[in-house]
Amino acid sequence: MLANSSAAKQLTKKAPVFAALGDETRLSLLLQLGEGSLYSITQLAEGRPQTRQAIRKHLQILEDVALVRAVRRGREHLFQLQPESLEAAAQSLEAISLQWEDALQRLKTFVEE
Amino acid sequence: MLANSSAAKQLTKKAPVFAALGDETRLSLLLQLGEGSLYSITQLAEGRPQTRQAIRKHLQILEDVALVRAVRRGREHLFQLQPESLEAAAQSLEAISLQWEDALQRLKTFVEE
DNA sequence: ATAACATGCAACCCAAAGGTTGCACAATGG
Protein backbone atom coordinates (compact mmCIF):
# COMPACT_ATOMS: atom_id res chain seq x y z
CA MET A 1 0.00 0.00 0.00
CA LEU A 2 1.36 3.43 -0.88
CA ALA A 3 0.08 4.95 2.33
CA ASN A 4 2.62 2.89 4.25
CA SER A 5 5.73 3.91 2.42
CA SER A 6 4.80 7.59 2.42
CA ALA A 7 4.07 7.44 6.13
CA ALA A 8 7.43 5.77 6.53
CA LYS A 9 9.21 8.55 4.68
CA GLN A 10 7.82 11.10 7.13
CA LEU A 11 9.22 9.08 9.98
CA THR A 12 12.54 10.84 10.46
CA LYS A 13 10.65 14.03 11.31
CA LYS A 14 9.33 12.33 14.41
CA ALA A 15 12.74 11.78 15.97
CA PRO A 16 12.17 14.58 18.53
CA VAL A 17 9.00 12.85 19.75
CA PHE A 18 10.84 9.58 20.37
CA ALA A 19 13.71 11.47 21.93
CA ALA A 20 11.21 13.04 24.33
CA LEU A 21 9.95 9.56 25.14
CA GLY A 22 13.46 8.27 25.68
CA ASP A 23 13.84 9.28 29.30
CA GLU A 24 12.66 7.43 32.40
CA THR A 25 11.50 10.52 34.22
CA ARG A 26 9.45 11.74 31.28
CA LEU A 27 7.88 8.34 30.70
CA SER A 28 6.96 8.27 34.36
CA LEU A 29 5.41 11.72 34.06
CA LEU A 30 3.35 10.56 31.09
CA LEU A 31 2.17 7.60 33.15
CA GLN A 32 1.04 9.86 35.96
CA LEU A 33 -0.71 12.16 33.51
CA GLY A 34 -2.33 9.11 31.95
CA GLU A 35 -4.36 8.71 35.13
CA GLY A 36 -6.65 11.30 33.67
CA SER A 37 -6.48 14.25 36.03
CA LEU A 38 -4.72 17.58 35.68
CA TYR A 39 -1.53 18.09 37.64
CA SER A 40 0.42 21.21 38.52
CA ILE A 41 4.20 21.34 38.24
CA THR A 42 4.61 21.17 42.00
CA GLN A 43 2.27 18.19 42.22
CA LEU A 44 4.18 16.38 39.49
CA ALA A 45 7.45 17.07 41.25
CA GLU A 46 6.24 15.72 44.60
CA GLY A 47 7.66 12.32 45.50
CA ARG A 48 10.28 12.46 42.76
CA PRO A 49 14.02 12.55 43.37
CA GLN A 50 14.54 15.64 41.19
CA THR A 51 13.97 19.31 41.78
CA ARG A 52 10.80 21.10 40.71
CA GLN A 53 12.89 22.98 38.16
CA ALA A 54 14.19 19.76 36.67
CA ILE A 55 10.66 18.40 36.37
CA ARG A 56 9.61 21.65 34.76
CA LYS A 57 12.26 21.22 32.09
CA HIS A 58 11.01 17.71 31.37
CA LEU A 59 7.45 18.97 31.06
CA GLN A 60 8.63 21.66 28.66
CA ILE A 61 10.24 19.02 26.47
CA LEU A 62 7.05 16.96 26.47
CA GLU A 63 5.03 20.05 25.64
CA ASP A 64 7.36 21.01 22.78
CA VAL A 65 6.51 17.79 20.97
CA ALA A 66 2.81 18.01 21.92
CA LEU A 67 2.79 14.89 24.06
CA VAL A 68 1.37 17.08 26.80
CA ARG A 69 -0.67 20.26 27.00
CA ALA A 70 -0.56 23.02 29.61
CA VAL A 71 -3.32 25.33 30.77
CA ARG A 72 -3.09 28.06 33.39
CA ARG A 73 -5.41 28.25 36.36
CA GLY A 74 -4.60 31.21 38.51
CA ARG A 75 -1.05 30.97 39.73
CA GLU A 76 -0.65 27.35 38.77
CA HIS A 77 0.20 25.62 35.55
CA LEU A 78 -1.87 22.50 34.93
CA PHE A 79 -0.71 19.75 32.61
CA GLN A 80 -2.70 17.08 30.83
CA LEU A 81 -1.90 14.23 28.49
CA GLN A 82 -2.37 14.62 24.74
CA PRO A 83 -3.09 11.04 23.69
CA GLU A 84 -3.35 11.80 19.97
CA SER A 85 0.39 12.39 19.84
CA LEU A 86 1.04 9.08 21.54
CA GLU A 87 -1.18 7.32 19.02
CA ALA A 88 0.63 9.03 16.18
CA ALA A 89 3.99 7.90 17.50
CA ALA A 90 2.74 4.33 17.92
CA GLN A 91 1.47 4.30 14.34
CA SER A 92 4.82 5.48 13.03
CA LEU A 93 6.44 2.42 14.54
CA GLU A 94 3.74 0.17 13.17
CA ALA A 95 4.46 1.65 9.75
CA ILE A 96 7.99 0.26 9.73
CA SER A 97 6.76 -3.15 10.83
CA LEU A 98 4.19 -3.14 8.05
CA GLN A 99 6.82 -2.16 5.52
CA TRP A 100 8.85 -5.13 6.71
CA GLU A 101 5.91 -7.52 6.49
CA ASP A 102 5.15 -6.30 2.97
CA ALA A 103 8.75 -6.81 1.92
CA LEU A 104 8.76 -10.36 3.23
CA GLN A 105 5.49 -11.07 1.49
CA ARG A 106 6.83 -9.82 -1.83
CA LEU A 107 9.95 -11.92 -1.38
CA LYS A 108 7.89 -15.00 -0.63
CA THR A 109 5.70 -14.46 -3.69
CA PHE A 110 8.78 -13.98 -5.85
CA VAL A 111 10.36 -17.20 -4.66
CA GLU A 112 7.19 -19.19 -5.24
CA GLU A 113 6.93 -18.17 -8.90
CA MET B 1 -8.39 -3.73 32.75
CA LEU B 2 -5.52 -4.83 35.00
CA ALA B 3 -3.37 -5.88 32.07
CA ASN B 4 -3.15 -2.25 30.98
CA SER B 5 -1.94 -0.75 34.19
CA SER B 6 0.65 -3.47 34.76
CA ALA B 7 1.92 -3.02 31.25
CA ALA B 8 2.04 0.69 31.96
CA LYS B 9 4.14 0.20 35.08
CA GLN B 10 6.79 -1.60 33.05
CA LEU B 11 6.98 1.34 30.71
CA THR B 12 9.87 3.22 32.25
CA LYS B 13 12.13 0.27 31.53
CA LYS B 14 11.66 0.93 27.83
CA ALA B 15 13.18 4.37 27.92
CA PRO B 16 16.38 3.13 26.21
CA VAL B 17 14.35 1.81 23.30
CA PHE B 18 12.67 5.15 22.73
CA ALA B 19 15.98 6.92 23.21
CA ALA B 20 17.40 4.72 20.45
CA LEU B 21 14.47 5.73 18.26
CA GLY B 22 14.99 9.40 19.04
CA ASP B 23 17.57 10.12 16.38
CA GLU B 24 17.04 10.94 12.72
CA THR B 25 19.93 8.86 11.48
CA ARG B 26 18.84 5.78 13.39
CA LEU B 27 15.21 6.13 12.27
CA SER B 28 16.49 6.38 8.72
CA LEU B 29 18.57 3.23 9.21
CA LEU B 30 15.52 1.39 10.50
CA LEU B 31 13.60 2.52 7.44
CA GLN B 32 16.28 1.17 5.13
CA LEU B 33 16.40 -2.10 7.05
CA GLY B 34 12.61 -2.22 6.82
CA GLU B 35 12.98 -2.84 3.10
CA GLY B 36 13.58 -6.42 4.03
CA SER B 37 17.07 -7.21 2.88
CA LEU B 38 20.25 -7.61 4.85
CA TYR B 39 22.76 -4.78 4.76
CA SER B 40 26.41 -4.60 5.73
CA ILE B 41 27.82 -1.69 7.69
CA THR B 42 29.52 -0.28 4.63
CA GLN B 43 26.33 -0.57 2.60
CA LEU B 44 24.35 1.21 5.29
CA ALA B 45 26.94 3.97 5.45
CA GLU B 46 26.90 4.57 1.68
CA GLY B 47 25.09 7.72 0.63
CA ARG B 48 24.96 9.06 4.15
CA PRO B 49 26.71 12.20 5.34
CA GLN B 50 28.41 10.46 8.28
CA THR B 51 31.43 8.22 8.52
CA ARG B 52 31.20 4.45 8.50
CA GLN B 53 32.34 4.47 12.13
CA ALA B 54 29.55 6.83 13.11
CA ILE B 55 26.99 4.60 11.39
CA ARG B 56 28.48 1.62 13.17
CA LYS B 57 27.91 3.30 16.53
CA HIS B 58 24.29 3.95 15.62
CA LEU B 59 23.84 0.32 14.64
CA GLN B 60 25.36 -0.75 17.93
CA ILE B 61 22.83 1.36 19.82
CA LEU B 62 19.99 -0.14 17.81
CA GLU B 63 21.34 -3.62 18.46
CA ASP B 64 21.70 -2.98 22.19
CA VAL B 65 17.95 -2.46 22.47
CA ALA B 66 17.20 -5.33 20.07
CA LEU B 67 15.64 -3.15 17.40
CA VAL B 68 18.11 -4.74 15.03
CA ARG B 69 20.02 -7.98 14.82
CA ALA B 70 23.46 -8.67 13.39
CA VAL B 71 24.82 -11.83 11.78
CA ARG B 72 28.29 -12.40 10.37
CA ARG B 73 28.87 -13.60 6.83
CA GLY B 74 32.55 -13.94 6.13
CA ARG B 75 34.27 -10.63 6.58
CA GLU B 76 31.07 -8.65 6.68
CA HIS B 77 28.56 -7.88 9.37
CA LEU B 78 24.96 -8.07 8.11
CA PHE B 79 22.12 -6.30 9.88
CA GLN B 80 18.43 -6.97 9.77
CA LEU B 81 15.35 -5.46 11.35
CA GLN B 82 13.80 -7.03 14.44
CA PRO B 83 10.14 -6.03 14.02
CA GLU B 84 8.99 -7.62 17.30
CA SER B 85 10.81 -4.91 19.23
CA LEU B 86 9.13 -2.22 17.19
CA GLU B 87 5.75 -3.76 17.86
CA ALA B 88 6.51 -3.94 21.57
CA ALA B 89 7.46 -0.27 21.64
CA ALA B 90 4.29 0.68 19.77
CA GLN B 91 2.19 -1.29 22.24
CA SER B 92 3.79 0.46 25.19
CA LEU B 93 2.61 3.77 23.81
CA GLU B 94 -0.84 2.39 23.16
CA ALA B 95 -0.93 1.28 26.79
CA ILE B 96 -0.75 4.87 28.03
CA SER B 97 -3.46 5.95 25.63
CA LEU B 98 -5.67 3.11 26.84
CA GLN B 99 -5.02 4.04 30.45
CA TRP B 100 -6.15 7.56 29.58
CA GLU B 101 -9.28 6.37 27.81
CA ASP B 102 -10.16 4.18 30.78
CA ALA B 103 -9.71 7.06 33.17
CA LEU B 104 -11.99 9.27 31.12
CA GLN B 105 -14.56 6.52 30.90
CA ARG B 106 -14.57 6.07 34.68
CA LEU B 107 -14.90 9.81 35.14
CA LYS B 108 -17.82 9.94 32.73
CA THR B 109 -19.60 7.07 34.47
CA PHE B 110 -19.04 8.72 37.83
CA VAL B 111 -20.54 12.03 36.66
CA GLU B 112 -23.57 10.32 35.15
CA GLU B 113 -24.51 8.61 38.41
C1' DA C 1 51.56 -14.39 -0.82
C1' DT C 2 49.56 -10.04 -1.18
C1' DA C 3 46.60 -6.34 -2.45
C1' DA C 4 42.01 -4.97 -1.53
C1' DC C 5 38.06 -4.82 1.29
C1' DA C 6 35.03 -4.87 5.65
C1' DT C 7 35.53 -4.02 10.28
C1' DG C 8 37.16 -3.18 15.04
C1' DC C 9 39.15 -0.25 18.43
C1' DA C 10 40.78 3.92 20.82
C1' DA C 11 41.60 8.71 21.57
C1' DC C 12 39.77 12.92 21.15
C1' DC C 13 36.32 17.03 20.35
C1' DC C 14 32.33 19.75 20.91
C1' DA C 15 27.53 20.44 21.74
C1' DA C 16 23.54 19.02 24.06
C1' DA C 17 21.13 16.89 28.12
C1' DG C 18 19.96 16.46 32.78
C1' DG C 19 20.54 18.40 36.98
C1' DT C 20 21.39 21.92 40.64
C1' DT C 21 21.28 26.47 43.26
C1' DG C 22 19.72 31.12 43.91
C1' DC C 23 16.64 34.68 43.36
C1' DA C 24 12.89 37.40 41.32
C1' DC C 25 7.93 37.63 40.46
C1' DA C 26 2.88 36.85 40.29
C1' DA C 27 -1.36 35.18 42.55
C1' DT C 28 -3.85 33.97 46.94
C1' DG C 29 -5.64 33.75 51.48
C1' DG C 30 -6.15 35.46 55.81
Place this chain on the structure above:
DNA sequence: CCATTGTGCAACCTTTGGGTTGCATGTTAT
Protein backbone atom coordinates in the same frame (compact mmCIF):
# COMPACT_ATOMS: atom_id res chain seq x y z
C1' DC D 1 -1.19 44.44 53.71
C1' DC D 2 1.81 40.51 54.09
C1' DA D 3 3.22 35.88 54.45
C1' DT D 4 2.72 31.99 51.56
C1' DT D 5 2.53 29.32 47.54
C1' DG D 6 3.43 28.19 42.56
C1' DT D 7 6.37 29.55 38.96
C1' DG D 8 9.83 31.61 35.88
C1' DC D 9 14.50 32.60 34.73
C1' DA D 10 19.53 32.42 34.57
C1' DA D 11 24.06 30.75 35.60
C1' DC D 12 26.57 26.96 36.23
C1' DC D 13 28.29 22.01 36.39
C1' DT D 14 28.99 17.25 34.82
C1' DT D 15 27.87 13.45 31.91
C1' DT D 16 26.36 11.68 27.70
C1' DG D 17 25.96 11.70 22.61
C1' DG D 18 27.18 12.18 17.96
C1' DG D 19 31.00 12.69 15.24
C1' DT D 20 35.83 12.48 13.58
C1' DT D 21 40.66 10.72 12.57
C1' DG D 22 44.12 7.18 12.65
C1' DC D 23 45.59 2.72 12.74
C1' DA D 24 45.35 -2.34 13.70
C1' DT D 25 43.09 -6.75 12.43
C1' DG D 26 40.60 -10.31 9.95
C1' DT D 27 39.02 -12.08 5.17
C1' DT D 28 38.83 -12.64 0.52
C1' DA D 29 40.06 -13.00 -4.20
C1' DT D 30 43.80 -13.40 -7.56
